Amino acid sequence: MSGRRSGNGIRGPQSALTDFLAANNIDANQIRNDFVRRAREAQLDGNAGEGSSTAQIDQAAEDAVIAAAAEIAQAEEDEEEEIKSAKKRKRKEKAAIDRIKKAKKSKKGKKRDPDDDDDDDDDFTLDSYKKSKPAPGQFENCELCDKRFTVTPYSKEGPDGGLLCAPCGKSFKKDLKKEQKAIAKKPAGRQRRKVESNKLDGIAVGGAKSLSQLCIERAVQHHEDLEELGDIPEALLGRLSQIFSKKRVMNAKTLPLFLRPELTSVIVHDAAYLNEEDYTQIFAVVPNMRNLCLSNACRFKDETMAYMLERCKELRHLTLYAANLVSDSLWLRLFTEAGGKLETIKLKWLDAAFDDASVEGMVINCPNLRRLKLKHCGRIGESAITAISRLQALEHVSLQIQGAVSSGVLTDLVKKRGASLSTLSLEGFVDGDDDLLQAIHDECHNLSKLRFNGNDLASDAAYTALFTEWSNPPLAFADFSSNRDVDNNNPAGPDEPIGLASNGFRALMEHSGSNLRHLDIASCRHIELGAFLDVFESKHYPLLEYINLSFCNRIDTTVVACIFKSCPNLKQLVAFGCFDVRDVVVPSNIALIGVPRAQDAIEQFGVGIEVEEALLRMRAEMET
Amino acid sequence: MATEASDLSDYVTLVSSDEFSFVVQRTAACLSPAIKRMLDPTNGFLEAKMNTCRFDNITGVVLEQVCEYFYYNQKHQNSKDVPDMDFPTELCLEILIAADYLGRNMNVPIGNLYTQNERPRINFVTRPINDNAIAFSSVYDMLCF
Incomplete structure (x- = not known):
């Protein structure tokens, strides 16, 4: 002093x-x-x-x-x-x-x-x-602004050890907090994983994140301070709901943000934290909803379902995942009371209730059902599929059934409904055979999405026949992953190849290449290198955005280069377990995922290189 | 009014609802498909003639952040692991709505629309620029839906 x-x-x-x-x-x-x-x-x-x-x-x-x-x-x-x-x-x-x-x-x-x-x-x-330091009650000059002020016990210490006046102290404290936050960064490993995860999610495809993505992330970060979302367009509301679910902050406190009386859809992808009262609130606030989607609805009970039927008379599209507290009688009541209007039913992860009789009830009471998805429903079997084949209006059907289902039942479904189907997804039906593929070839003329995977019975010849001179327009979505012979003693498979192999793949691309957006042939390991070269060399697939070639182990660097060249719209190329792919130079806007080089990131990601330049560089590297 | 020079100018003006003007590079502003459409002379909107976009639903503080984002995005166009842009949290939802408005993909086929006065049939794609050009923002919602 x-x-x-x-x-x-x-x-x-x-x-x-x-x-x-x-x-x-x-x-x-x-x-x-x-x-x-x-x-x-x-x-x-x-x-x-x-x-x-x-x-x-x-x-x-x-x-x-x-x-x-x-x-x-x-x-x-x-x-x-x-x-x-x-x-x-x-x-x-x-x-x-x-x-x-x-x-x-x-x-x-x-x-x-x-x-x-x-x-x-x-x-x-x-x-x-x-x-x-002066004692409280005395005067001191502020270290920053030099103003004279009365010292209090709460006066803050400045950067050089002096005291600060109240306004300076406040702002200084704020700055200090910000600095500390910046310093206390997340551990490098987690940060790197976050970046990779974002890329795999397609959030950051080179360059900056989109402005709305930034805003949405910030909103979730501060979800506890949000009071209402205001008049946000419904599409954005859906996006926010997704992120809230992903971050697992969709709970009783945040749920009301997504409820407005005029909304036509309520979408909660993670309803695990919602209890009976929250469900009641949903139906009380938004009685006019046409679209309801509840995933992880583990506390959705019989009473909840009853209240929903009482309140929501306009329901058209229903997605309920893991609602295992709903009993068979309430499922039946749902179909009898609301079935007439229902156009979409998607149910997953049900093993306590929902059996063949429930499916039967659904088929009888829901004549307008156009879209149906049943996956991981433990109590349904062949007779459910037989019942589904009687749904006259069906256009989209996705099935996955745990028990054994004979090929005949599936063939019957395709024969009856195939003509009007635009989506056919048959997951993991191990007994599907050549007849089923033949039925698809004969009956389906409208498909744009076809999934048939996890099968080791249908032969390559059947796949070839399916895509050869098929009257169906080119597919937009094709998933034939894991269709291969499984025999540890003979990894190369029999002479007559089983699963989607070289000829089948050629036929598929010949038929659908012009319109294909999504191609998944993971684990189809009988496709030879020659077939890949035939398909991708000097061909053009203008719409292809996503290709999964994981564990197609014949693939080498040349194929990858050809893919870059032939698919101008490509965004993601997944190639786990393709050990012959090395030293790829990835062009910009393409994410190459899974090429094995342990020291590198899982994903290789192009920055500012055009396809031509990438190919040139690759060639140069190969020559050296 | 619409000279060649103004069409090619490097900078455009964005005006907020509370009359704040932001002069930004054309290349940066055209990140937004909505602004790009507004300023495309072949579409013949008023905005393209004046080289100015008015946003009656975006306030100055929000538009400022949006402009900042344009440059932030341009700066990081070809880089990897970009740090997130910082913006005031309290503006988060307003920016979100603005971003949605400006970023909505508008590859919707454009139908024939009417001006408010004379209601002639106008095809927005082929219509030549004239003095009766109408503002893009006045038909925005029709274009989107």
């Missing part, structure tokens, strides 16, 4: 006492000056009446005071008044010091053991090398 006042700015070590006194606005210089002034006054009065000074030998007056006092110690008792006033002053000072000491002690005592008094003193000496 004194240093600042004198303005020299130089400060060396000072005694604890000086520091303490300075902290309490007691200044040794000032005391000495006062003393000298008084001495002079006394001498002027003609009396050496500085007896008071003897009493004044206290902590504050240092050597100078002692010397001065020694000189004039003889004379005393004349100036009674002076002594009195000096004593008064001294008493006052002492009282003030005691008060402060006490206050300090009691403050410290709160934090630690009141017994260890010496500790206080230790702190005292340590602190003595620091800048002293």
